[in-house]
Every structure is written in C-alpha cells, then in structure tokens.
Amino acid sequence: MTKNITSLKAKNISAGYGEQIIIRNINLDIYESSITTIIGPNGCGKSTFLKSISGIINPVEGNIEIYGNDVTNLSTFELSKIGLGYVPQSENIFPSLSVEDNLKMGGYILNSIQYKKNLDKVLDMFPDLKSKLQDSSSNLSGGQRQMLALSRALMLDPKIIMLDEPTAGLSPIIVDEVLENIISLKNSDLSVLLVEQNAKKALQVSDFGVVFSFGKKVIEDVADKILKDKEISKLYLGG
Amino acid sequence: MKYIDLIFENKTIFVLFWIILLLSLLKPWLFVNGILIGSLYALGSIGLSLIYGNLKFANMAHGDFMTLSSYVALALLLFFFPNSDQSGSVGPFTFKYELLIVIPFTVVFIGFLAVLFDKLIYKKLRDFGAAPAAIALTSLGLAVGLRGLIQFIWGTDSTRFPRESKLFWDLPFKIKIPPDMFFCAIVAFIIALTFYFILFKTKLGKAIRATSDNPDLARITGINTERIILYIWFIGGVLAATSGILISMQQAIITPVMGWKILIPLFAAVIVGGIGNPIGALMGGLLIGITGEIATGWINPSYKPAVYFLVLLIILLLRPNGILGSKGRQF
Amino acid sequence: MDSILYFLIGFLIMSGIYSVFSVGLNIHWGHTGLFNIGIASFFLLGSYTAAIISSPSPNIEKYEEYLWGGNLSQLSILGIDFWFPLVLILSALVCILVAIPLALITIRLKEDYLALVTLGLAETLRIIFVNESWLANGTRGLYSIPRPFDLIDRGNYDYIYFVIVMITLALVYIIAQRATNSPWGRVLRGIKDNENTMISSGKNVLRFKVEAFAFGAGIMGVGGALFTHGKRFIDPITFEPMLATFIIWSMLMVGGSGNNRGAVFGAFLMWGIWTFTQFLPGFLSDANLRFVFVGLIIILFQLYKPNGVIPAK
Numbered sequence: 001m002t003k004n005i006t007s008l009k010a011k012n013i014s015a016g017y018g019e020q021i022i023i024r025n026i027n028l029d030i031y032e033s034s035i036t037t038i039i040g041p042n043g044c045g046k047s048t049f050l051k052s053i054s055g056i057i058n059p060v061e062g063n064i065e066i067y068g069n070d071v072t073n074l075s076t077f078e079l080s081k082i083g084l085g086y087v088p089q090s091e092n093i094f095p096s097l098s099v100e101d102n103l104k105m106g107g108y109i110l111n112s113i114q115y116k117k118n119l120d121k122v123l124d125m126f127p128d129l130k131s132k133l134q135d136s137s138s139n140l141s142g143g144q145r146q147m148l149a150l151s152r153a154l155m156l157d158p159k160i161i162m163l164d165e166p167t168a169g170l171s172p173i174i175v176d177e178v179l180e181n182i183i184s185l186k187n188s189d190l191s192v193l194l195v196e197q198n199a200k201k202a203l204q205v206s207d208f209g210v211v212f213s214f215g216k217k218v219i220e221d222v223a224d225k226i227l228k229d230k231e232i233s234k235l236y237l238g239g
Numbered sequence: 240m241k242y243i244d245l246i247f248e249n250k251t252i253f254v255l256f257w258i259i260l261l262l263s264l265l266k267p268w269l270f271v272n273g274i275l276i277g278s279l280y281a282l283g284s285i286g287l288s289l290i291y292g293n294l295k296f297a298n299m300a301h302g303d304f305m306t307l308s309s310y311v312a313l314a315l316l317l318f319f320f321p322n323s324d325q326s327g328s329v330g331p332f333t334f335k336y337e338l339l340i341v342i343p344f345t346v347v348f349i350g351f352l353a354v355l356f357d358k359l360i361y362k363k364l365r366d367f368g369a370a371p372a373a374i375a376l377t378s379l380g381l382a383v384g385l386r387g388l389i390q391f392i393w394g395t396d397s398t399r400f401p402r403e404s405k406l407f408w409d410l411p412f413k414i415k416i417p418p419d420m421f422f423c424a425i426v427a428f429i430i431a432l433t434f435y436f437i438l439f440k441t442k443l444g445k446a447i448r449a450t451s452d453n454p455d456l457a458r459i460t461g462i463n464t465e466r467i468i469l470y471i472w473f474i475g476g477v478l479a480a481t482s483g484i485l486i487s488m489q490q491a492i493i494t495p496v497m498g499w500k501i502l503i504p505l506f507a508a509v510i511v512g513g514i515g516n517p518i519g520a521l522m523g524g525l526l527i528g529i530t531g532e533i534a535t536g537w538i539n540p541s542y543k544p545a546v547y548f549l550v551l552l553i554i555l556l557l558r559p560n561g562i563l564g565s566k567g568r569q570f
Numbered sequence: 571m572d573s574i575l576y577f578l579i580g581f582l583i584m585s586g587i588y589s590v591f592s593v594g595l596n597i598h599w600g601h602t603g604l605f606n607i608g609i610a611s612f613f614l615l616g617s618y619t620a621a622i623i624s625s626p627s628p629n630i631e632k633y634e635e636y637l638w639g640g641n642l643s644q645l646s647i648l649g650i651d652f653w654f655p656l657v658l659i660l661s662a663l664v665c666i667l668v669a670i671p672l673a674l675i676t677i678r679l680k681e682d683y684l685a686l687v688t689l690g691l692a693e694t695l696r697i698i699f700v701n702e703s704w705l706a707n708g709t710r711g712l713y714s715i716p717r718p719f720d721l722i723d724r725g726n727y728d729y730i731y732f733v734i735v736m737i738t739l740a741l742v743y744i745i746a747q748r749a750t751n752s753p754w755g756r757v758l759r760g761i762k763d764n765e766n767t768m769i770s771s772g773k774n775v776l777r778f779k780v781e782a783f784a785f786g787a788g789i790m791g792v793g794g795a796l797f798t799h800g801k802r803f804i805d806p807i808t809f810e811p812m813l814a815t816f817i818i819w820s821m822l823m824v825g826g827s828g829n830n831r832g833a834v835f836g837a838f839l840m841w842g843i844w845t846f847t848q849f850l851p852g853f854l855s856d857a858n859l860r861f862v863f864v865g866l867i868i869i870l871f872q873l874y875k876p877n878g879v880i881p882a883k
Binding site: 296297299360363364369370371372373375376377379380381382383384385386387388390391395499500502503506510539541542544545547548551552555556559 | 599603605607675676679680681682683685686687689690691693694697698700701811812816819820856858859860861862863864865866867868869872873876
Binding site: 054055056075076077080081086088091092093094095096097101104105106108109152153155156 | 442453455457458
C-alpha cells in the first residue's frame with residue numbers, strides 16, 4: 001500500500017462542546033485514493049473529530065489543511081465548496097424534502113448544467129434511487145437513507161469524503177452493499193475517511209486504520225496490520 | 240395506548256369541528272366574516288410561523304412590525320401624495336389608489352428592516368448560542384422599543400388611511416360584506432399562495448425548508464445558512480407588513496397597540512397549524528378568525544381576545560403540536 | 571422642601587413595590603428560566619383581590635356598579651390592623667391558585683408557550699374587569715381603598731406606608747433568599763442550567779417548575795396588593811403591559827437575573843430613571859421615549875450583559 005499525495009492533514013486538533021474538551025491533540029493525514037478508517041469505543045471522540053474537521057464545531061486548537069491549503073477558519077458551507085464532503089451519522093437527510101430535492105440541496109451551489117451532469121452520475125452509482133426521486137425521503141428504508149445521504153454528499157464531486165458510521169443500524173446484507181459502494185468511491189481520486197462501529201468489516205475494505213481511545217489517537221497503521229494484531233483485536237475489535 | 244390517544248384526540252377535534260360548523264349554519268354571515276378576517280390573521284401567522292419554525296423562537300416583535308408598517312405606509316402616503324384625501328377611491332373600495340402605490344415600497348422597506356434587526360441583534364444571539372426564551376425576550380424588548388418609537392413619532396391616538404365611505408355588499412342569508420374586507424382577503428390569499436409557491440417550488444424555498452429541518456446538514460451541503468436566515472427575515476417582514484397594512488385597511492383604524500393585541504390570535508393560529516407549517520398557519524388563521532367571529536354571535540364582542548386565548552389554551556391542552564402537526568422534526 | 575421629601579417618599583414607595591415584582595420575576599426567570607410576559611396578570615389579580623376584599627360593599631347613596639366588598643379593613647384585633655397581612659396572604663393565594671393550572675398546561679411543552687399563555691391571560695383578565703362591572707366597578711375602577719395602619723394624620727400617611735412597603739419588601743426578600751438558597755432553590759438553578767441532568771438525576775422537573783411558577787406568582791400577588799393600598803385607586807388601565815410587565819423585565823435585566831439583590835437594585839434604578847426623566851427638558855421628557863428606553867435596556871442587556879450589573883455569584 002503506497003502512500004499517495006496527502007489530501008487532508010489534521011494537525012494537533014483539540015475540540016469539544018462548550019467548556020468540555022473531547023478530543024485532544026490529534027494528528028492525522030489521509031491520502032488520495034485511499035480509505036482510512038477510525039475505530040474505537042463509544043464516546044472516544046470519533047464523531048467529534050469529524051465534526052471539528054467539517055467546521056460544525058470549531059476546534060479550540062490545531063490546524064486543518066486540504067491539499068496544502070490552511071482551511072481551519074473556513075465555515076462549513078465554504079468547506080463543502082472546496083471539496084470536503086461529509087455524511088453525519090444520524091439525521092443526514094432532509095426528511096421534509098423529497099428524494100430529488102435532497103439531491104438538489106446536495107448540489108445547491110451548482111448551476112443547472114453541472115447539476116444535471118452530477119445527478120446522472122450519482123444516479124448511475126445508486127440506480128435504486130432513480131425510481132424513488134419523487135418520494136418523500138422520510139419514507140425511505142434505512143439502507144436507502146444511507147444511499148441518499150451518500151449521494152447527496154457526492155453531488156458536489158468532493159475530493160475528500162468523511163462518513164460517520166454509514167452502516168449503523170443496517171442489516172448485514174445492506175452493510176456489505178454500503179461498504180462496496182465505499183470501495184468504489186476510492187477508484188476515482190477520492191479520499192475516504194470512515195468512522196465505523198463495524199470495525200472488522202470496515203478495516204477489511206480500508207487501506208489505513210486509526211484507533212481512538214479517550215479522545216486521543218492511540219494507534220495508526222496499515223489496515224491489514226491492525227486487523228492481524230492480536231492485542232488490538234482483543235481491545236477494540238471484539239476478540 | 241398511542242392509538243387510544245389518537246382516537247381521543249381525533250374525537251375532540253371531530254366534536255369541535257361539528258360545533259363550529261353547526262354554529263356557522265345558524266349564523267352564516269358570521270362564518271363569512273370569519274373567513275375574511277381569518278385570511279388576514281392567516282397572512283400574519285404564516286410569517287410568524289416561518290420565523291418560529293426556522294429560527295426556533297417566538298418572535299414577540301412580529302405584531303409591532305405589523306403596526307410599524309401601517310404607520311410607514313400612512314407616512315409615505317401623506318408625504319408623497321398630500322392630496323390623496325381629495326382623490327377618488329378605487330372602484331367599490333374605500334381606499335385611494337395612491338395607497339396601492341406606497342404599499343409595495345413599505346413592504347420592501349419593512350422586509351429590509353427585519354434583515355437589519357437580524358444583523359444587529361439576532362445574529363449576535365445565535366452566535367453565542369442563546370436559548371430560545373432569551374431570544375424571545377430580546378424580541379420582546381424590540382417590540383416595546385418599536386411601539387415607543389411609533390408613539391413618539393406618530394402619537395398614541397388612533398389614525399386611519401384616507402378613505403371614502405362605501406356601501407356594503409348585500410348577499411343572501413344576511414351576509415353583508417364590506418368590499419374592502421373582500422379585497423384584503425383576496426390579496427391575503429394571493430400572497431399566501433405566492434409564499435407557498437416560493438417555499439415548495441423554488442430552490443430558495445427548498446433551501447429554507449432544508450435549513451429549517453437541519454441547519455448543520457444544510458451547511459454541510461454547501462448552503463450558506465446565514466444568508467438563508469436573512470431571506471427568512473425578509474420574507475417574514477414582508478408577510479408581517481402586508482398583513483399589518485391589510486388589517487389597517489380592513490378595520491379602517493391604525494393604533495399603536497394593534498400589533499401587540501394581535502399576537503395572541505396569531506400565535507394561536509401558528510400553534511393550531513403546527514409551528515413551521517405554512518399551510519397549517521393558513522388553516523389556523525382561518526380557524527381562529529371563524530371561531531372569533533362566530534363567538535361574537537352569542538357573547539359580547541369585546542370578549543373576542545378572550546376567545547382567542549381560550550382556543551390557545553384548548554389547543555395546548557389537546558394538541559400541543561397542532562392539528563396538522565409540525566413538519567419534520569418535533570421540538 | 572417638604573414637597574420634595576414627599577415626592578421622594580412616593581418614589582421610594584413605588585420602587586419598593588416594583589422591587590417585590592422584580593424579586594417575583596426573578597424566581598421565574600432568573601432562578602428557573604420560566605418566561606412570563608404576563609406579569610400584569612398577577613399584578614392585576616393581586617391588586618383586585620386586595621381591593622375587593624378590603625373595601626366595603628357599595629352603599630345605596632353612593633351608586634356604584636359592583637356588588638360585593640369584603641370590608642376586611644374593619645377587622646382589627648386589639649386595635650392593630652391584622653387585616654393587612656391577611657390581605658397580602660390572600661392576594662398571594664389567589665395568584666398561586668391561578669398560576670398552578672396555567673403552569674400545568676404549558677410547562678410540559680415548549681418553554682415559550684408559557685409566555686404566550688401568560689400574555690393571553692393578562693389581556694383576558696383586563697377585558698373581564700372592563701366588562702364585568704359587577705365584579706369591580708368596570709372602567710370606573712375601585713377607589714378610596716382602605717389604608718392599613720392609618721394612625722397619623724392623612725397628609726403624612728405616605729411615611730407610614732413607606733415603612734409598610736419596606737417591611738413587606740424585606741420579608742419577601744428574606745423568604746425569596748431563603749427559598750433560593752435552599753436545596754429546593756439549587757434544584758431550580760440546576761433546571762435552568764441543564765434540565766436534562768436534573769431529569770436524569772431523578773428530579774421531578776415539572777413539579778419543581780410548577781412550584782417555582784406558583785411561588786413567583788404569589789410574590790407578584792403581594793406586590794399587587796401593596797400597589798393597591800398605596801395608590802388607593804385601581805382600574806383596568808392600571809394594568810397595561812408597559813408599567814405592569816415590560817418595565818419589570820427591564821428592572822430584572824439591569825439588576826441581574828438569578829440574584830435577588832440585583833432584582834431589587836434594578837427596580838430602584840429603573841424606576842428612578844423612569845420617574846426622573848420626566849423632568850428632562852423638551853421632547854426628552856416624552857413618555858414614549860421611556861418606552862424606547864425600556865425596550866433598548868432589555869435588548870442591550872440581553873446582548874452585552876445577560877447577567878446584569880450585579881451578576882449572581
């Protein structure tokens with residue numbers, strides 16, 4: 001596994017909610033055309049890390065670079081314009097809008113020609129959504145919801161995409177389907193940053209693995225090695 | 240358990256519906272009046288509901304925006320058309336055509352004023368994450384300040400737009416409609432429909448609904464939610480201004496307290512329809528208007544505000560989320 | 571010189587009465603976070619209760635429209651006006667009895683629903699007292715309301731009433747202070763800071779909120795009664811929201827919500843500004859500018875100093 005160009009660089013990030021700091025001094029690089037998965041127990045700060053990268057919460061210290069440009073002070077909507085896609089864990093679609101309007105919001109900043117082009121591309125990737133465009137998005141099944149959330153994020157052709165537990169609450173068959181979709185993402189130049197509870201399955205499709213514990217990064221390595229390491233398995237992968 | 244509740248709730252609504260229907264059959268002229276007045280309440284409550292649903296606080300200054308717009312329209316009218324008293328009125332209506340010229344300018348002005356107040360006040364409160372009640376309290380301060388300013392500039396006495404008396408339209412079943420009331424109701428419905436079109440058929444409207452659903456997610460998708468909020472304030476201001484001016488036209492009186500007094504029926508309408516639900520606010524406004532008018536058939540008309548209050552209490556007791564339910568997430 | 575002193579005493583009486591309201595509002599907003607914009611409701615209820623139960627019924631020569639007066643002021647034990655504390659307690663009680671069902675309906679819902687309901691109640695009560703003249707003489711109002719402890723000559727009575735107000739204020743202050751520093755008060759503050767923590771620690775938050783609302787409303791009832799016997803004339807216009815609700819909010823904002831000392835300080839300061847600005851020259855003394863000022867005070871303190879000038883410890 002070769003390390004390609006660094007697409008996202010998080011330097012010394014600390015962040016939390018209000019006075020409460022949840023993650024401390026996290027350094028992490030992710031690379032073009034690769035999948036990096038963050039695993040760790042509940043409450044270790046995985047989601048907080050993604051939120052601080054996307055600007056939903058502001059890091060109290062540290063810097064974020066995307067392809068060498070400092071983006072620490074950009075607001076969330078500006079980050080999405082320069083190619084950072086993000087799918088939060090829950091509440092990741094707009095339930096009062098139709099499926100098509102969800103995608104339209106995904107491509108909010110595009111002009112109509114680009115929008116059509118990207119819509120076709122995304123629908124090719126997720127043909128299931130095609131027949132449901134006019135449906136209310138609140139009627140979608142769990143798996144379809146994740147697909148919609150993912151397609152919404154892809155509408156802007158991101159360079160980096162962060163997915164927060166895309167398989168949470170899905171049946172095993174659908175989990176595999178979603179993970180396949182994620183693998184297909186990296187075939188373009190996309191870098192994927194994944195946070196997963198289904199640690200084993202996620203690491204199997206990943207290039208790199210990172211372990212968080214109590215708000216700190218404790219291990220960072222090639223995914224295969226983490227999977228094979230007995231101690232890590234025992235501690236974080238459920239034996 | 241859930242289903243029992245549902246039947247119970249439906250039953251009460253069912254019963255209330257039939258009571259109102261029966262009473263309106265007894266005195267149909269009150270029912271017609273109720274629809275006409277209710278359409279004006281509807282316009283005011285759509286704006287209020289829009290702000291309540293999106294910015295998550297009860298905007299106590301909405302009524303005083305309505306008052307202010309009537310005074311501004313009157314001031315513009317008297318300034319640019321000092322002779323409008325002498326000019327003829329429009330068709331069967333009591334108002335002068337000059338009023339129709341100044342209304343659009345007033346409405347846009349109030350819209351921008353709402354945007355300005357967001358930049359000066361509400362943006363700051365959002366930035367440090369103030370609680371909804373704290374924001375509502377600040378809007379109360381704005382309401383008081385605006386009323387003081389109105390009274391300082393235009394005095395505490397009531398006034399009215401220049402008008403010319405006209406005959407009422409006589410319809411069967413003792414229904415008498417002042418032509419103005421009909422005009423105002425039609426305009427109110429047209430504006431409500433336009434707003435509905437904007438909210439559900441345009442990209443901006445969808446972005447507003449997306450922001451209302453989930454502001455964080457809206458930002459993630461690249462929507463500049465701060466700008467969307469400015470649009471919301473502008474639209475809210477325009478709706479408040481239109482309904483304020485129409486109410487002043489229809490009731491042929493402008494007073495500094497009119498906006499404050501109308502808050503209770505407006506909020507009742509918003510809650511009946513479900514906060515943030517524009518169709519609900521429209522229905523709620525009509526329902527409140529009809530209920531208030533029908534009540535005057537049997538009780539002292541000066542108790543109308545008490546009837547609105549009673550409706551508000553009943554709704555809070557039986558269906559706190561509104562009859563139509565609020566859209567998307569419940570708070 | 572005497573007239574200035576008399577004016578000052580009058581000013582201090584009103585400041586003291588407003589302090590009682592401000593302390594009551596502080597229980598609602600400052601300590602518990604309950605948003606009550608219908609202070610006028612409890613102001614009115616307390617005032618009318620006190621006036622009706624203490625005044626005599628109208629006699630035949632003097633035609634009045636109302637039916638009944640409790641004539642409680644005739645009650646004295648050993649020549650001491652025990653009726654007055656009784657009036658204060660009964661006024662508080664009436665407010666508490668009205669506050670409890672209102673709180674039960676709204677407090678389980680969104681926090682600003684309480685504001686809407688109190689707002690509606692204030693307007694509704696005012697309309698009732700305007701229209702039902704058998705109740706309290708309608709728009710003509712009740713007047714010649716009895717004076718408590720009417721011991722010295724009428725011309726100097728205000729000095730006595732000043733003492734009465736100050737003693738009542740001190741009692742209300744001590745009770746509020748005791749209550750808010752008790753474990754009960756700490757739960758209220760906990761609810762205000764983080765309701766969910768309190769729920770998860772097993773506290774019946776709804777119950778505490780209803781109690782706090784009733785307690786604050788009771789204090790406001792005492793304030794209303796004090797007002798009645800000080801002014802000795804009340805009519806429905808007395809309870810317009812400006813002087814019966816908004817100004818009290820500005821008092822609490824200035825003084826610092828969450829802190830009873832600040833509530834009293836704010837009442838004296840704001841009533842001072844309200845009273846003495848009428849001596850400003852020209853348009854500056856316009857009463858409507860004072861409206862603007864009250865509005866601005868609420869906005870600016872919310873924006874820049876939400877804890878007031880005397881923040882809670």
